Amino acid sequence: MARTKQKIVQEFRRSEILAAARTVFARKSFEGGSVDDIAAAAGLAKGTIYIYFKSKKDIYKALVAHDMEALKASTMRHIEEAPTLREKLVAFIETRLENAEHNREIFRVMDTQSGSLAFTRSQYRDWLQEPVHALAAAIEKAQRNGKARPLPAEKIAWAAADLARGAIVRRLVDQSAENLREEAEFLASLLWTSLRP
Amino acid sequence: MARTKQKIVQEFRRSEILAAARTVFARKSFEGGSVDDIAAAAGLAKGTIYIYFKSKKDIYKALVAHDMEALKASTMRHIEEAPTLREKLVAFIETRLENAEHNREIFRVMDTQSGSLAFTRSQYRDWLQEPVHALAAAIEKAQRNGKARPLPAEKIAWAAADLARGAIVRRLVDQSAENLREEAEFLASLLWTSLRP
DNA sequence: AAATAATATGACCGCCTAGTCATTTTATTG
DNA sequence: CAATAAAATGACTAGGCGGTCATATTATTT
Numbered sequence: 001m002a003r004t005k006q007k008i009v010q011e012f013r014r015s016e017i018l019a020a021a022r023t024v025f026a027r028k029s030f031e032g033g034s035v036d037d038i039a040a041a042a043g044l045a046k047g048t049i050y051i052y053f054k055s056k057k058d059i060y061k062a063l064v065a066h067d068m069e070a071l072k073a074s075t076m077r078h079i080e081e082a083p084t085l086r087e088k089l090v091a092f093i094e095t096r097l098e099n100a101e102h103n104r105e106i107f108r109v110m111d112t113q114s115g116s117l118a119f120t121r122s123q124y125r126d127w128l129q130e131p132v133h134a135l136a137a138a139i140e141k142a143q144r145n146g147k148a149r150p151l152p153a154e155k156i157a158w159a160a161a162d163l164a165r166g167a168i169v170r171r172l173v174d175q176s177a178e179n180l181r182e183e184a185e186f187l188a189s190l191l192w193t194s195l196r197p
Numbered sequence: 198m199a200r201t202k203q204k205i206v207q208e209f210r211r212s213e214i215l216a217a218a219r220t221v222f223a224r225k226s227f228e229g230g231s232v233d234d235i236a237a238a239a240g241l242a243k244g245t246i247y248i249y250f251k252s253k254k255d256i257y258k259a260l261v262a263h264d265m266e267a268l269k270a271s272t273m274r275h276i277e278e279a280p281t282l283r284e285k286l287v288a289f290i291e292t293r294l295e296n297a298e299h300n301r302e303i304f305r306v307m308d309t310q311s312g313s314l315a316f317t318r319s320q321y322r323d324w325l326q327e328p329v330h331a332l333a334a335a336i337e338k339a340q341r342n343g344k345a346r347p348l349p350a351e352k353i354a355w356a357a358a359d360l361a362r363g364a365i366v367r368r369l370v371d372q373s374a375e376n377l378r379e380e381a382e383f384l385a386s387l388l389w390t391s392l393r394p
Numbered sequence: 395a396a397a398t399a400a401t402a403t404g405a406c407c408g409c410c411t412a413g414t415c416a417t418t419t420t421a422t423t424g
Numbered sequence: 425c426a427a428t429a430a431a432a433t434g435a436c437t438a439g440g441c442g443g444t445c446a447t448a449t450t451a452t453t454t
Contacts, residue, residue: 031228162363194390
């Protein structure tokens, strides 16, 4: 019982710290943001931070792992649920736009810092490639059923990811209020035009 | 005469330092790379660096300005020279892939650090948007002549930039040796399929 | 070749940051 | 309500950084 209570509080603190780190890293990048910044943003003393995380890098890893996993899961689910390939394309792009809209900070963190720091290649493969591969698989399945032309599926899937990313960046910079669904539909249609039989 | 000699040597030193900075910033990012790193890479003492540049930020600004300007000019010229819209699309994408291939470091620098540091919005507008706008203008012209369907030109141009960027990132990571020209052709064809009458 | 000017050097300074730990505050328990 | 355990604190340390400057080296001039 006490154990559980402890765990709950501990996890709450950890998530509070991660939320603070998300803001700080987004605004100043990993190198630019200090642990003091994070502590201040979380309303805690610096020493407290080190009770819950063993290093600054550790915070960063936990943060990226958490948010990447969430985006991956959400994207996979939406692809799964969409019935037709055209709708899967829209779902893939829309999920990513939506996620960035609601998590501006973490998108900036993932987008700027990504490569160099703290993660094995296989973890990135998992987070970044898995949804893309899922989309590619859907394209291939449609191709086998004659519902899509035989273009290289993997490449098209990556193109969808790239188009989504570009739109996200522009939306964040321009504060563009353009309808999210419409934008996703338009981008998906660019690819669908090439794919449809 | 002496003046000119001086200038030549000075400019040579500056470009040497920029080359060193390009490597360092690409590997460690702006915050992560130190002036000592740059000095070591350039084979100079730290003090010497400060004869040619007044601060670390100043080095960064000169570096990005130089390389962005070069990419912009190259892209604009290739678009200009291509006769048809389809070829202009290919030229736009190919130029960017080629540039990244031959200047891996600076691509990483521009891609990771971009937003926050040291530049006015108008400078970025210039470097990033001008080639895209040039492509958009070409699309619009083709549309007026009935050589392209009336899709939003600006959006298509940005899509071309996004597809190019994605391909570049993957080429850098995967060391992919896939034929550059073919890759550009494929990406351009994705857009051209939607555009062609 | 001496005098003078231009360049290059690296030890040094002040500042900042990641991480520690003795001490204090808060929660739990008997 | 002690007594004890758990959690939180922030002053402190060690190391690294950007930037300076008195000194040394090299080039130019007379």
